[in-house]
Amino acid sequence: MRKRIPTNTIRIGMYVDGFDTSWFKTPFLRHHFGIKSQNQLDKILESGIDHVYIDTDKGLDDLSDEQQAPPQADVNKVPCLPAKDVAPDDSVFTNYVRAINDLILIDKLCLIEATAVGFDLFTKTDMDIVPLSVARNSKGELVITKELLASPCELMIDRSEIQRYRDYLAKIAKDSGVAHGHGSKNMIIKETARLLVRDLFNDPGNHEKVEACKDTVETIISSIVDTKGLITNLFTVNKHDYYVYTHSVNVSVFCVATALAMGIQSRAELFAIGLGSLLHDIGMSTLPPEVLYKPVQYLTEFEAELLRGHIFEGLDIVNLYKGIPPEAMPPLIEHHENLIGTGYPMGIKGDKLHVSGKIISITNTYDTLTTSRPGFKAISPYEALAYLRDQNSLYDADILKEFITVLGKSSQ
Numbered sequence: 444m445r446k447r448i449p450t451n452t453i454r455i456g457m458y459v460d461g462f463d464t465s466w467f468k469t470p471f472l473r474h475h476f477g478i479k480s481q482n483q484l485d486k487i488l489e490s491g492i493d494h495v496y497i498d499t500d501k502g503l504d505d506l507s508d509e510q511q512a513p514p515q516a517d518v519n520k521v522p523c524l525p526a527k528d529v530a531p532d533d534s535v536f537t538n539y540v541r542a543i544n545d546l547i548l549i550d551k552l553c554l555i556e557a558t559a560v561g562f563d564l565f566t567k568t569d570m571d572i573v574p575l576s577v578a579r580n581s582k583g584e585l586v587i588t589k590e591l592l593a594s595p596c597e598l599m600i601d602r603s604e605i606q607r608y609r610d611y612l613a614k615i616a617k618d619s620g621v622a623h624g625h626g627s628k629n630m631i632i633k634e635t636a637r638l639l640v641r642d643l644f645n646d647p648g649n650h651e652k653v654e655a656c657k658d659t660v661e662t663i664i665s666s667i668v669d670t671k672g673l674i675t676n677l678f679t680v681n682k683h684d685y686y687v688y689t690h691s692v693n694v695s696v697f698c699v700a701t702a703l704a705m706g707i708q709s710r711a712e713l714f715a716i717g718l719g720s721l722l723h724d725i726g727m728s729t730l731p732p733e734v735l736y737k738p739v740q741y742l743t744e745f746e747a748e749l750l751r752g753h754i755f756e757g758l759d760i761v762n763l764y765k766g767i768p769p770e771a772m773p774p775l776i777e778h779h780e781n782l783i784g785t786g787y788p789m790g791i792k793g794d795k796l797h798v799s800g801k802i803i804s805i806t807n808t809y810d811t812l813t814t815s816r817p818g819f820k821a822i823s824p825y826e827a828l829a830y831l832r833d834q835n836s837l838y839d840a841d842i843l844k845e846f847i848t849v850l851g852k853s854s855q
């Protein structure tokens with residue numbers, strides 16, 4: 444449907460179907476195109492044109508007043524998607540996207556019984572996300588109970604409370620020498636990395652966060668090297684929903700451990716593959732969440748093109764960063780490629796693929812297959828590995844073998 448909307452409401456993912464002004468007064472040669480990048484968006488916003496026409500059949504719709512309501516209004520009871528098919532124009536989907544955009548899943552295993560936390564929690568059980576109400580101490584802080592830790596629900600925090608959660612983790616880390624072992628240390632490394640990557644996705648131009656990501660990769664490598672390849676608690680299992688930051692950390696950990704298992708011992712090489720794989724989906728940060736989390740079967744041709752464009756968007760972003768070794772680029776460029784050249788974006792195949800590209804094509808697929816998301820129910824690790832083994836023309840069998848070994852000795 445063609446709609447006329449105020450220019451200041453346009454977003455990446457919309458399909459422009461004309462400008463409400465004379466052709467000569469616009470800075471564009473074409474007046475019918477999908478908005479794929481921040482550059483395009485900025486150019487339109489700076490054009491001084493008051494209204495544009497969009498085609499909602501080819502791209503995203505504008506948000507109604509109701510959809511623009513503050514997220515807190517819905518947080519009291521946000522229905523969660525079943526893994527089965529869900530129409531993306533359904534209010535369930537809209538609420539789901541908003542919830543996973545504004546709330547952050549945390550790993551319950553990082554919480555210590557009887558400790559007070561300086562942030563509020565939300566419980567997520569199947570279809571419901573609700574604020575947690577348990578006993579509070581005299582300072583009004585939630586106190587972690589045995590029952591909460593034993594319950595099957597997942598826990599989330601509001602994104603505005605990330606720093607408080609970080610402070611809690613730092614305190615736990617400080618105390619961990621007393622009561623907790625290496626597994627606990629790994630969990631805190633992993634959790635800190637997830638928060639950091641989430642921060643970077645929200646603010647991909649922030650160089651301080653990029654530097655922090657480099658430090659995180661070094662920490663991850665040290666932990667894996669110290670334990671001779673053990674990655675227990677360094678990655679997230681039981682992923683009931685897809686979060687790009689959880690995925691990025693998992694894939695990075697899998698890649699480093701697999702590279703190490705293959706005999707790659709150079710710290711510089713491990714760093715390049717660790718960092719490249721941590722940033723491999725950074726281009727996704729330019730996508731509207733409605734596209735990022737939309738069931739693949741509902742993507743329009745334009746949205747699918749937009750999604751595939753995350754490789755080049757990612758390259759553009761990473762090229763702005765200082766001190767990224769060139770060897771960190773193959774994981775980003777090649778993670779959707781395969782041995783026979785039917786992947787994207789360039790159809791690179793066989794020996795033309797970098798070794799880190801071959802590694803990440805396996806770990807990326809594995810992590811994706813073992814994570815539920817709207818319209819897709821996760822398959823088990825065993826089924827995912829069987830799938831990868833069956834696709835032997837696409838993935839390097841020797842590398843897959845090493846990856847299976849890594850998972851085998853680190854299963855949680």
Ligand SMILES: [Fe+2]
Binds near residue numbers: 723753779
């Ligand atoms: Fe990707």
